[in-house]
Amino acid sequence: MLSVSALVLFGIILVIFIRGGQIKWPQAIVAVLFGFMLNQSAQLSKPVQDFLTQLAKTLSNITS
Numbered sequence: 001m002l003s004v005s006a007l008v009l010f011g012i013i014l015v016i017f018i019r020g021g022q023i024k025w026p027q028a029i030v031a032v033l034f035g036f037m038l039n040q041s042a043q044l045s046k047p048v049q050d051f052l053t054q055l056a057k058t059l060s061n062i063t064s
Contacts, residue, residue: 010035
């Protein structure tokens with residue numbers, strides 16, 4: 001099974017949105033900065049990581 005970091009996945013999605021014209025560069029910069037600051041905040045990063053882990057497990061169970 002291939003495991004992809006959520007950071008890489010969100011980065012790819014952000015690039016797709018920028019290239020598709022659905023999000024402009026200023027909003028992309030804010031999104032990147034928010035992600036960086038969220039990652040640095042120990043208080044917020046744990047619940048977000050737990051949520052993403054549970055979401056990945058749920059999606060994996062649905063597709064299996």
